Amino acid sequence: MYDKDKLKEELTLDEIKTLLVELGVQHIETHESKGHIITNTICHNVSDGKMKLYYYIDEQIFHCYTSCNENFDIFDLVIKNHMLKGKKLGFPEAIHWVLTTLGRPSYMVKPKGFGHSHIGRREELDWLDSLKVKKSVILDMKVHSEKTLELFSDKPHPLFLEDNITEDTMRKFEVMYYEKTNRIVIPHRHYQTGKLIGVKSRSLDFQDIDNGYKYIPLRVQDVTYSYPTFQNLYGLYQNKDIIKRLKRVVIFESEKSVMQFESYFPNYNFSVALCGSNVSKQQVQMLVELGVQEVVLALDKEFTILNTPEANLYREKLERLCSMFSSYCKVSMIWDRFKLLELKDSPSDKGKEVFVELFKNRRTIHTKE
Ligand SMILES: [Zn+2]
Numbered sequence: 166m167y168d169k170d171k172l173k174e175e176l177t178l179d180e181i182k183t184l185l186v187e188l189g190v191q192h193i194e195t196h197e198s199k200g201h202i203i204t205n206t207i208c209h210n211v212s213d214g215k216m217k218l219y220y221y222i223d224e225q226i227f228h229c230y231t232s233c234n235e236n237f238d239i240f241d242l243v244i245k246n247h248m249l250k251g252k253k254l255g256f257p258e259a260i261h262w263v264l265t266t267l268g269r270p271s272y273m274v275k276p277k278g279f280g281h282s283h284i285g286r287r288e289e290l291d292w293l294d295s296l297k298v299k300k301s302v303i304l305d306m307k308v309h310s311e312k313t314l315e316l317f318s319d320k321p322h323p324l325f326l327e328d329n330i331t332e333d334t335m336r337k338f339e340v341m342y343y344e345k346t347n348r349i350v351i352p353h354r355h356y357q358t359g360k361l362i363g364v365k366s367r368s369l370d371f372q373d374i375d376n377g378y379k380y381i382p383l384r385v386q387d388v389t390y391s392y393p394t395f396q397n398l399y400g401l402y403q404n405k406d407i408i409k410r411l412k413r414v415v416i417f418e419s420e421k422s423v424m425q426f427e428s429y430f431p432n433y434n435f436s437v438a439l440c441g442s443n444v445s446k447q448q449v450q451m452l453v454e455l456g457v458q459e460v461v462l463a464l465d466k467e468f469t470i471l472n473t474p475e476a477n478l479y480r481e482k483l484e485r486l487c488s489m490f491s492s493y494c495k496v497s498m499i500w501d502r503f504k505l506l507e508l509k510d511s512p513s514d515k516g517k518e519v520f521v522e523l524f525k526n527r528r529t530i531h532t533k534e
Contacts, residue, residue, distance in 0.1 A: 317341035364390035395445035
């Protein structure tokens with residue numbers, strides 16, 4: 166038995182959010198005054214679920230308001246979510262996953278009844294030490310062999326061509342096709358080293374898509390090509406030089422948008438993707454260190470009608486993300502005032518002209534200081 170309750174009590178709300186992002190939630194709404202946060206469901210589907218997974222901050226309990234209708238804690242959620250991705254975790258492994266994902270040493274979890282019944286002085290010191298580990302610690306990311314890419318065919322897939330992504334772009338971003346599982350594959354490279362750290366795949370089977378498996382990490386035999394996406398920015402490796410030169414960056418949610426940008430402005434691509442809809446402290450740091458002086462947040466549209474509670478909530482969320490950059494540089498956000506996009510569209514989805522229009526009309530966020 167492990168002391169999961171103690172660990173659970175130690176987890177801050179920020180850490181819960183980090184874990185959720187790492188499990189693959191695409192959206193988080195914070196309603197701290199109401200004592201909960203809401204995310205898209207990742208308990209019974211892997212992605213693109215509805216905003217029906219609630220986390221009650223004081224109770225440290227999740228509830229899924231769908232037919233799933235279950236209560237569970239963070240460890241149960243880690244187990245459920247891994248199960249959906251085809252990975253069976255036991256309880257100790259779930260705890261280990263939580264600790265390593267947060268950059269905390271895993272040894273802090275001691276089996277109950279280890280040695281004396283009370284915590285010894287040395288152990289107590291270890292425990293205190295372990296809490297000092299900085300949250301922003303960069304985890305070692307597993308590097309995959311380049312040989313992995315030989316499994317795929319580089320014939321450009323018509324689905325991406327139809328989605329405003331050119332063949333040249335697909336070549337630049339190494340988008341390929343994996344026949345064995347009928348998926349388009351998108352290699353992810355480390356923003357600094359360029360090493361292969363993950364492979365995202367897009368399913369082409371309707372059944373998978375219906376079940377929320379549209380974009381998931383690729384699995385080949387026993388290897389899942391996933392990594393902590395909050396410690397990287399997709400496209401930064403490829404677009405670093407231009408971003409550095411222009412001192413400007415556009416931040417999208419998904420890989421596809423970075424590729425659309427490339428297709429609209431070949432070799433003039435100053436965009437990156439979060440691979441989610443949350444910005445981590447590490448991601449802010451990556452861009453600040455490059456000398457970026459203007460950040461344009463270009464996340465997917467999450468409202469239908471302006472000035473509704475839905476739109477206002479979304480605006481608050483974007484403003485919160487903008488504020489993460491505002492002490493370092495100028496920040497603006499794409500805000501679709503003129504109904505150029507539909508719900509869930511990325512600002513790059515409707516072609517070059519619409520994107521340029523949205524970009525020109527972006528809203529500058531003024532810092533409070
Ligand atoms: Zn559920």
